[in-house]
Amino acid sequence: MKKLSILLALLLLISSCANKKESDFKIGIISDCQYCNCEIKWDRYYKKSPQRLKEAIIELNKDSLQYTIHLGDFIDKNFKSLDSILTTWETLKSESFHVLGNHDFEVEENQKEQVIKKLNLEKRYYSFVRNNWRFIVLDGNDLSFYGAITVDKKKQTDSLFNSLKDLNLPYVKKWNGGLSNTQINWLKSELEEAQQEKQLVGFYCHFPVYPIDQHNIWNRNQFLQIIKPYRNIKFFFNGHNHAGAYKYKDNIHFLTFKGMVDTENTSAFAKAKFTKDTIFIEGYEREVSRKLVIQ
Numbered sequence: 001m002k003k004l005s006i007l008l009a010l011l012l013l014i015s016s017c018a019n020k021k022e023s024d025f026k027i028g029i030i031s032d033c034q035y036c037n038c039e040i041k042w043d044r045y046y047k048k049s050p051q052r053l054k055e056a057i058i059e060l061n062k063d064s065l066q067y068t069i070h071l072g073d074f075i076d077k078n079f080k081s082l083d084s085i086l087t088t089w090e091t092l093k094s095e096s097f098h099v100l101g102n103h104d105f106e107v108e109e110n111q112k113e114q115v116i117k118k119l120n121l122e123k124r125y126y127s128f129v130r131n132n133w134r135f136i137v138l139d140g141n142d143l144s145f146y147g148a149i150t151v152d153k154k155k156q157t158d159s160l161f162n163s164l165k166d167l168n169l170p171y172v173k174k175w176n177g178g179l180s181n182t183q184i185n186w187l188k189s190e191l192e193e194a195q196q197e198k199q200l201v202g203f204y205c206h207f208p209v210y211p212i213d214q215h216n217i218w219n220r221n222q223f224l225q226i227i228k229p230y231r232n233i234k235f236f237f238n239g240h241n242h243a244g245a246y247k248y249k250d251n252i253h254f255l256t257f258k259g260m261v262d263t264e265n266t267s268a269f270a271k272a273k274f275t276k277d278t279i280f281i282e283g284y285e286r287e288v289s290r291k292l293v294i295q
Contacts, residue, residue, distance in 0.1 A: 023276060025131050028060040028068030028094060030269045031239030032259030034103055035085040036076035044242075044261045046076055052260050052267040053088050059284065063271060065094035066130050069137075071239035071257055072101025072206030074119065079107040082118045100124060100139050101206040101239065102175055105147040112149055125183055127190050131274070133202060134194040136187070140207035140217045144177030156180055160218055171216035176207055178218035184226065191230050200294070203236040210247035210254035215240045227252075234294050235279065244268075244288070253279070253292045262286075 035049035060068055070089075075081035089096065098119040105112055116124060125139040141147030143157040157178075164172045179187070194201050207217035209224065217223065227233055228250070235253040242259030258268035268286040272279055279292040 023131060024274060025066045026063055026271055026273045028056075028063075028065050028092075028269070028271055029071065029237065029257055030056060030068070030260055031071035031257040032073045032101070032242055032261055033070065033085065034073045034076045034259065034261040036078050036081045037084070038076060043263060044076075044259070045264055046261060048264075049261050050085055050088055053085065054091075056260070056267060056269040056284070057088065057091055060269075060271065061091075061093045065271070067095040067097060068092050069097045069204060070099065071204060071237065072099040072140075073103040073239060073259075073261075074098060074101070075106070076103050076261075077106035079111045079114065082115065086118065097128070097137065097204075099137055099204050099206050099239075100141050100147065102141055102144065102146060102177065105141060105144075112147070125186065129199065132199055133274070134190065134197075134199040136190055136201060136203050138179065138187070138203060138205040139183060140179065140205050141177045142180040142183050143218070145174050147177060153180060164218060170212065170214045171220070172218060173214055176215065176218055179223065184222070188226060191227065191233075195230060195232060199232065201230065201233045203233070205236065205238045206240050208238045208241060208245065208254065208256050209236055210249055211245055213241065213245070215256075235292065244286075246290070251295050255281070255290070255292070258286050258288075 033049050033053050034044065034046065036046045038046040075085060098121060104115055107115060124142065125137055127134055127136045143153060143160055145157060148154045148157045160178050208215055209217060209220045233252055237255050239257055241256045242262045244258040245256040247254045257270065260268050266285045269284050270287045271282040277294050279294065281290040281292065283289040
């Protein structure tokens, strides 16, 4: 009887370890590759991005990743930059996703819709589910002076910007952007569905929400009010501020990843391992390694 009890205990332990291992997964994260055949500006070495991306992908391909995501500004400008850098991106072994950044729209007006197609995006904002996580990809350029394409979105852009411009907010700059009413309504439905399905939620966006600086999304206050009731939201990952930043607020990890394009001799990218109660950020080169506890 004692032997049977020990055997059962061992089986339960093995099963528990197997389930834990099965629920763990890793992803790759890159931000602001920002390639163009351009001269150095603001300590951004645009011509070095293809080699840096290639080296990052070699490292990422060593792991079995659920997916890899780029957090916006895949190019700096010029539509032809996409053809040059996408050949490297396509060597990724994992599934891959893109977030739209402001510089991704630094192309001719008639090419902006083509950028979205080139990045293999069916929609400008979207979500996907992996291992009981709902990952919500926001489009912070939905309302903007470079990414708003339709007449209605351009009108909404003017309206939102004009309502904020006299409030002395550091982030009301024309290089930032905001979420449209349509996207906000979609976001609400995504959060409701995630709550009903008992899923954890993580956000990807190009623009940060915290800490407050000149890079934030325009309607951050509206966004924060929308997410406030949902206790299942665990992180908000973004790019845009190439220096990187971090803030923990209301049990949510707000993390800005460093720009790959910056500095003469260093790169920046990361892997993130998701476990039951922690996200381990494994930073490479300038990216900082972190332990993000999920509560």
